[in-house]
Amino acid sequence: MNDDRAIRVLxxxxxxxxxxxxxxxxxxxSGPALDVAQLAREVSNESDHVTAVELAGWIRDRKAGLxxxxxxxxxxxxxxxxxxxxxxxxxxxxxxxxxxxxxxxLYSGGGAHAAQAWVLLRSRGVKDVFFLRGxxxxxxxxxxxxxxxxxxxxxxxxxMDSIAALSRYFGGVPRNVDSLIVRNRDHDGQASWKAAVxxxxxxxx
Amino acid sequence: MRAYSNPYLSGFGLGLVLLSAFVFAGRxxxxxxxxxxxxxxxxxxxxPDATQANDYFARYLSASGKPAIDWLVIELIGVxxxxxxxxxxxxxxxxxxxxxxxxxxxxRLTLAFAGGGAMGLGAVLARGCTSGQALTGGALLSAxxxxxxxAAFAAxxxxxxxxxxxxx
Amino acid sequence: xxxxxxxxxxxxGAAALLIGAAFxxxxxxxxxxxxxxxxxxxxxxxxxxxxVMFTAIVTAMLGVxxxxxxxxxxxxxxxxxxTFLIPQIVGGVVFGIGFAIxxxxxxxxxxxxxxxxxDGFAVVAGMFAGVLGSGILFASLRQFYDLTPRGVLTLxxxxxxxxxxxxxxxxxxxxxxxxxxxxxEQRNSAA
Numbered sequence: 001m002n003d004d005r006a007i008r009v010l011x012x013x014x015x016x017x018x019x020x021x022x023x024x025x026x027x028x029x030s031g032p033a034l035d036v037a038q039l040a041r042e043v044s045n046e047s048d049h050v051t052a053v054e055l056a057g058w059i060r061d062r063k064a065g066l067x068x069x070x071x072x073x074x075x076x077x078x079x080x081x082x083x084x085x086x087x088x089x090x091x092x093x094x095x096x097x098x099x100x101x102x103x104x105x106l107y108s109g110g111g112a113h114a115a116q117a118w119v120l121l122r123s124r125g126v127k128d129v130f131f132l133r134g135x136x137x138x139x140x141x142x143x144x145x146x147x148x149x150x151x152x153x154x155x156x157x158x159x160m161d162s163i164a165a166l167s168r169y170f171g172g173v174p175r176n177v178d179s180l181i182v183r184n185r186d187h188d189g190q191a192s193w194k195a196a197v198x199x200x201x202x203x204x205x
Numbered sequence: 206m207r208a209y210s211n212p213y214l215s216g217f218g219l220g221l222v223l224l225s226a227f228v229f230a231g232r233x234x235x236x237x238x239x240x241x242x243x244x245x246x247x248x249x250x251x252x253p254d255a256t257q258a259n260d261y262f263a264r265y266l267s268a269s270g271k272p273a274i275d276w277l278v279i280e281l282i283g284v285x286x287x288x289x290x291x292x293x294x295x296x297x298x299x300x301x302x303x304x305x306x307x308x309x310x311x312x313r314l315t316l317a318f319a320g321g322g323a324m325g326l327g328a329v330l331a332r333g334c335t336s337g338q339a340l341t342g343g344a345l346l347s348a349x350x351x352x353x354x355x356a357a358f359a360a361x362x363x364x365x366x367x368x369x370x371x372x373x
Numbered sequence: 374x375x376x377x378x379x380x381x382x383x384x385x386g387a388a389a390l391l392i393g394a395a396f397x398x399x400x401x402x403x404x405x406x407x408x409x410x411x412x413x414x415x416x417x418x419x420x421x422x423x424x425v426m427f428t429a430i431v432t433a434m435l436g437v438x439x440x441x442x443x444x445x446x447x448x449x450x451x452x453x454x455x456t457f458l459i460p461q462i463v464g465g466v467v468f469g470i471g472f473a474i475x476x477x478x479x480x481x482x483x484x485x486x487x488x489x490x491x492d493g494f495a496v497v498a499g500m501f502a503g504v505l506g507s508g509i510l511f512a513s514l515r516q517f518y519d520l521t522p523r524g525v526l527t528l529x530x531x532x533x534x535x536x537x538x539x540x541x542x543x544x545x546x547x548x549x550x551x552x553x554x555x556x557x558e559q560r561n562s563a564a
Contacts, residue, residue, distance in 0.1 A: 003214060014431055015548065018435065018540055018543075025535045025536070212404075212421045212428070215402045216399075216429045218395075220431065229388055234396055236478070236480035236483065240504045241504050243501065244501060260512070261507070279386050280389040280393035282390065283389060283397060284484060284487075285483050285487040288398065289487040292406065292487070304408070319474055323475075323499075324468050327465065328500075330461070331464025337454070343430040344430050346539055347526070349457060349458065349526065352465065357465040360465065372409065
């Protein structure tokens with residue numbers, strides 16, 4: 001019968017297209033294939049995260065497509081959060097759709113969860129995703145309550161002043177202190193103004 | 206009255222229709238969404254303020270709270286037109302009640318209304334029906350749509366033995 | 374993506390009407406406007422529903438996959454229904470029971486009504502009443518309605534495999550299902 005022949009042709013075509021689909025992988029260009037070596041390079045050359053000061057600059061300059069995601073619990077989020085941030089659980093981050101041209105910044109309380117969320121999103125093929133390395137703590141320490149040594153050399157003073165201005169933009173309270181070491185002894189890394197100075201020099205601007 | 210077409214070929218045609226909806230309209234097919242839109246419009250005429258305050262109906266109204274003509278409503282009008290033309294050309298237009306031999310027209314119509322009501326509630330909770338969830342979401346490999354397909358068919362098979370009198 | 378008829382204007386309306394008409398045409402051609410034929414699905418005497426539905430799903434799925442792959446459509450722009458685990462399972466159960474009672478689903482009830490079936494009109498009316506009632510009571514359903522949101526969640530994400538692999542698996546399962554369906558129909562019609 002004519003119908004039977006048509007059905008056989010369709011069934012064969014469906015099987016062939018289905019089998020080829022396995023080889024083709026995914027129609028989404030970004031693809032789910034996880035290039036672990038590439039991720040490792042991004043981590044080691046430090047292009048995986050932003051500092052709190054960089055993030056503050058992005059927010060102030062209204063960087064296009066910026067989306068800030070807070071993955072702390074909702075109680076902490078209700079209490080206070082980075083301006084413009086939305087709260088999502090790690091589960092939601094894992095599946096939430098991401099549009100082209102969006103830059104995503106993740107943060108958690110300390111930084112570990114945000115780093116893990118970064119891996120989730122990168123492994124989904126999302127390109128422009130960063131995490132706040134020191135978490136919300138870093139935001140509070142470096143943007144909202146930055147402390148600068150009174151006796152800083154003049155070439156570093158300029159960087160500090162711009163950070164202080166940024167801090168005031170967000171309603172922060174920058175302070176000059178005599179000894180940075182004592183005040184910040186619980187902070188693991190170097191203060192972000194130092195990192196910012198280093199980066200600025202590295203770029204040669 | 207001509208015999209119905211081969212189910213696989215009709216299914217293939219239906220699949221192409223669904224695909225063209227994806228390609229040309231950027232969305233899938235639906236039916237329960239049209240009912241929701243019509244229900245929202247009815248409610249908006251009867252009780253404008255309460256309807257605008259209703260989270261479910263509000264999304265089917267225009268920004269000003271007026272009834273809006275939804276894409277799915279026009280699509281469902283198309284379904285009625287297409288079904289009518291197909292049946293007319295095949296000589297299958299027939300006024301009557303379809304039921305099993307052991308049940309009265311009245312009982313059949315009562316069951317049909319009740320079943321429709323249950324499907325209405327189910328479609329609201331599941332955010333779609335056989336068209337919007339099963340066909341559309343199924344083809345897009347949505348996890349919730351496949352859960353819906355599984356749950357709906359499992360429940361229908363479990364309920365069927367109790368309804369034997371209505372159909373056989 | 375170029376979706377010329379998604380603007381909400383007259384062209385969009387015309388496309389909706391045409392796509393709907395084609396939808397209704399194929400439903401009627403397959404006999405899906407007949408409640409008795411649909412009910413046969415649940416007594417394993419007529420598996421048309423299963424065959425039509427899964428052929429349509431497989432066709433559209435392969436079409437979306439390959440048109441996306443060659444770049445004709447941007448699959449990121451097609452709205453994938455979001456997953457809400459518990460409401461969709463419970464909604465599916467309630468819907469399935471209603472389907473077995475009514476013998477028609479929302480789309481096919483419109484075809485049944487269009488072709489003169491009074492029971493089709495009754496299902497349409499019931500469906501309308503059900504949606505209207507659920508909408509009116511939505512405030513009390515709301516909490517349940519919002520349970521277990523999972524966003525856009527797809528089978529490839531759940532199983533952690535490529536989309537192509539899931540596509541192939543669905544094709545294979547459908548083919549196996551069609552073989553079984555044909556056998557069941559032969560057995561039950563011979564008996």
